[in-house]
Amino acid sequence: MPHRYSLLPFLRWLPQVTARSLGRDALVGLTGAILALPQSIAYALIAGLPAEYGLYAAVVPVIVACLWGSSMHLIGGPTAAISVVIFASVSPLAAPASPDYIALVLLLSFLAGLFQWLLGLLRFGSLVNFISQSVLLGFTLGAALVIALGQVPNLLGLDLPGQATALKGSLALGEHLSEAHWPSVAVAALTLGVALGVRHLWPRLPALLLAILAGSLLVWLLPGVFAAVPQVEAFAGSLPPMAALRFDLDSVLTLLPAAVALGLLGLVTSLSIARALAQQSQQILEVDTEVRGQGLANLVGPWFSAYLSAGSFTRSALNQQSGALSPLAGVFSALWVALFTLFGAALLAHVPLPAMAAVILLICRGLVDVPGLRALWRVSRAEFAVMALTCAATLLLELQTAIYAGVLASLLFYLKRTSQPRLQRWYEGSDEVLGIEGSIFFGACAYLQRHIQASQAPAVIVDAHYVNFIDYAGVVMLHQEARRLGLQQRSLVLRRVRPRVREELLKLEGAEQCPLQFKD
Template identity: 30%
Template sequence: MSRAGLRADLIAGLSVAMVLIPQSMAYAGLAGLPVVYGLYAAALPVAVAALWGSSRFLHTGPVAMLSLMSAAAIAPFATPGSEQFITLSVMLALMVGVLRLAFGLFRLGVLMNFTSHPVTLGFTNAAALIIGLSLLNTFINVPMPRSDSFVVDLSAVVAQFPHAHWPTVVFGVATLAFLLLMRRMAPRVPAVLLAVLLGTSVSAVIGFEQNASVPFDGILDTTARQAYQALARTRAELGATSERLAGLGDELREAKRRGEFMPELEVEQARLAAAERILERQLNAQRIAAHSFVLAPVADGGAVVGYRKASPGEGGWRVVRVDIDEVLLARGGQVVGDIPRGLPAPALPVVDWEVAPSLFGAALVIALIGFMEATAISRALAAQKREKLDTNQELIGQGLANIIGSIFHAYVVSGSFSRSAVAARAGAQTGFYAVVSALAVVAAIFFLTPYLYHLPQAVLAAIVMTAVFGLIDVKALVGAWRVQRADGVIGLVTFLATLALAPNLAGGVLVGVVLAALAFLIGTMRPRAEVLGRLPTGSLGGAFTHDLPPLSERFVVLRFDASLVFVNVAYFEEAVRRAVASFPKATAVLVIGSGINRIDASGTEAIKALASDLGAAGCTLMFSGLKKPVLNAFERAGLLPLLGKENIYPNRNVALDRLTQLEAEVATRPAG
């Protein structure tokens, strides 16, 4: 590498790091993890993907969409932020990495072709909307329930607007306005980094975080104290139930290993699972109810002795967390807090064999969706820079990044459009720029984390919102509708399904893929088949579509625009018979076969049957414009002697000239 190229990569790497560090922290929160896990995912996986991937511009690391998908996949099995949740997040990264590596080694990059553009559009628009709105509770500092319906959870957050913490709202709105203004006025300036620095500084100066740990007997308002105690009991009961459920799972697996059948344990497992779901719903409701109480301190001799119900308009304290014997109250906003310094020791991810099968479907969808996003970015950058792209090699690089990252406690990573664009704009020359950005993250983990304590969570929420709302592209969906109504419907249904099924984003993708496959199948089963007439310009067009007179009463010209295979042979036969029935005087049917790219055994049998039936009725079946592979299939199936070689024409013009000549000969032939 030349000195100029090295300098360019160093500048690009540092430029990307300015975006990567705050983004990775924000995306970790979206994934339900402590912010430090975002930094872990922004370190070693970034360098691994750059060294083993194909694109020299693609930047790998935490991304918003996969962060939310990871959180949604694991939420049914653990509480966000808990040790079990972190363990499963790292295990999911390992599963995604193994799948991507396998796809790359077996050269299955072609799988990306099974997701149509309308499905991608619908999913991306819905996912961006869900990601942004899922941070609304952080934006206004109210609890958000975690249920099986994102729409229900969001409505619960909206209902809590009267309880919003307005200083937090000010931080969030100010950050949004700053980022949008900088994007328009100074797009090359690292606005995200500036927002973090400004937000952290202001938060530290004004004492944005104000917390107090209070024993239950220090809550002087009886109703509030009872609500907090009920919340603590439910949380403890849920923890015990989940622990017992996990123990039962271990017992059942051990029993199966010994070949024993223990129905009483399976019944107990089902009962506890149902109880766990009930307790989770109960806990969600109690969290919201507890947060509605506003308290004020009671002082005696300058010391706070308890907390009473606050008067209207009085600055108050609200519950943040309840433990067994105390309550954490807050009057200020939520900040990032303590971030562990240094990198974690490498360790093989813990694989929970009970949960892993349930996570496989989500891991597969995350592997495909993440790589689809990364491929789209890589192709766009490769086209701009005239770079050759190997999608299978990129799969290998992405797979290794997730596998090795999981050993160093990283969660799922993939290609990032925003950071890749920053690198390209900064003049990156090789993938070494990504290594530079990873080293900058490592330096931040070792030396800068203490200074990020006062970073408001609302600032991170605003960073994610500005990133993902830019992905919403309604014009593209409208464009798909204009090009092909079916594509527009597929995109819209995928969008609505993703919203309805959230937080299970994978379900929305599957709905779209199935719908696109059905549309393709229907289009293949009922392709375009039209009787042709003569347009005023002299060219041929659909007789019934354009209300054209027929070419002749003596012969029919039918265009069939599809391969003739088992799924549409019945429709082909129906089209030919319908055309003959519309022209009872016709003695010939010419099928313009230039659109027939392939024919199978079902197609040749259908032609044999048609030729026989039409011949018995005094009508000849003819073909024109058949491609060589189709002609070869005709010959192998014995159709040429049956139809007559004279009835197979090289193109439609020769066929029409011959049919017109035959019609003229019949017309001049003496009667009798």
């Protein structure tokens, strides 16, 4: 990528923006803003902050991340997982919502952003490659289920406390199903019907926005029937104020471990979402650019009273499914949030929560990649097991922990496969030939040594033409086997060894005296 794009990555796509795409992105951004407003307020309260700080986090960091990131559809902002971790990290140090608490949260957010930006600067974004496609499919499916289950109480008009996992939330929901508020269910049903109808009959129109408007109008026109339907809470609006961060050494040292953990959590979450969306839209994702963009967003955001932001599955999926044509849709979303915060706080209070829940359910349905799941089942049952494990982890564990569980499962399956490289066995006269396809590394040494020792031929010939890598453990194992066979008046011969592998084998001290033989 050219150097100017490294500094200003938005120059890659900005020249392709047209008046038509600008209008489309502005409309998509409006839909995203309506969804972001109530969510942001709720997440701020979870983090122990005043409600308006959730809105601040949905403005400046979102603009910076969209312009300096790589994903065409990723939209960030406050998230539930990060809000929970922030509260757990800072609440022991200061009273929630107090000025000291707010100052510590903003400092923590800045430190996490600095850590993220440094990772991007050092080009460590490739670490996300350890998140396999099977993990992404499982995480996407699980996240869709978690988000959908979390919205069912709002759809039914129930006021239930949030739970740490989807399983606990489902059990709590089951205990209160008989208390469903049927006017709320009716509003949700109308919203779903309008959204599906508009998508089917007029696919170019903003179906989700029109559906929210229909649900809101129903409640407004029939107050006698729908007066008790819960609506978004009203709030006092203002633009994000400037904040002076307090960099005292004691606070920095105290918050540093939490900053590293939150920085990693934010990146893993954001990059998982960005990769899942890029897979669906066939976009080429510049991972290091995205990491730097996320870090820069969280470096700049705290100066505008924004706490740590990360990618949002719900808002990003809505952005993609609504037809966003460029990252300007995310920028417009942030600007619409700012305008609503300043001028439209009272209007937002007329949006019924069941209508919001219905829209989110439709978004969750679009996240499920059924063709991808079928293809995974046909191609690899082991990878399908990784997907299923990741999905189950999202339901049984906290969402961010599920990603780590899926990555660990992928690595374990990978190590299991590579620890048993493919072997072909044949005889050339009285000599036995072992053809190895794979790497000779510490995990595969025992497997290969067992096959070498099982041979009774006068000479064991290892055809290493397809061996690209050997580590220290592999070098030692082959030298040991050569000496063992030498004591039995037999020989170990390496044939068609690649130059790099041969060079590694000859580095071992005493290699000149070893009876290991090479043959072209």
